[in-house]
Amino acid sequence: MTQNDDGVNRLIGRINELQRGLAAAHAGRSTESVTETAGGGLVRATVSATGALQDLRISPLLADPSDPETLADTVVAAVQGAQKAVVARYRKRFEGLVDIP
Structure with a gap:
């Protein structure tokens, strides 16, 4: 062997590791959701992955x-909070x- x-x-080994890691990171993503609240818990928003x-x-x-x-501001805050939490979860995962900006 040269x-x-x-x-x-x-x-090739590194590519295989990366494929396994990406598959694991995606596992269950379609069924995951995140819930956040705003207004001291008066509004609760749940968003998908x-x-x-x-x-x-x-x-x-x-x-x-x-x-x-x-009411509108509080709803927007809850939805945006949940969306940011989804992004943070997947950045961490x-x-x-891979490099994610």
């Missing part, structure tokens, strides 16, 4: 007809496998 063959074999909104719960205590802006 030195060149040894280098190719190491590269892709960031799509799956569920939204709003406490009647926050539903003030004279202040729709607060893929850390070391």
Whole structure:
């Protein structure tokens, strides 16, 4: 076996490791979700692993007809918080496998 063959074999081994790592990182992703709250827990948003909104719960205590802006801001904060949590989860899961900016 030549030195060149040894280098190719190491590269193939590294590629196989990367494939296994990526497969493990993706495992279960389709069924995962993240829930975040805002407004002291008055709004709860659940998003899928892709960031799509799956569920939204709003406490009647926050539903003030004279202040729709607060309700809207709180809903947006809960959804954005859940979406950021999904991104953070997957950045951590893929850390070391690939470079993610």
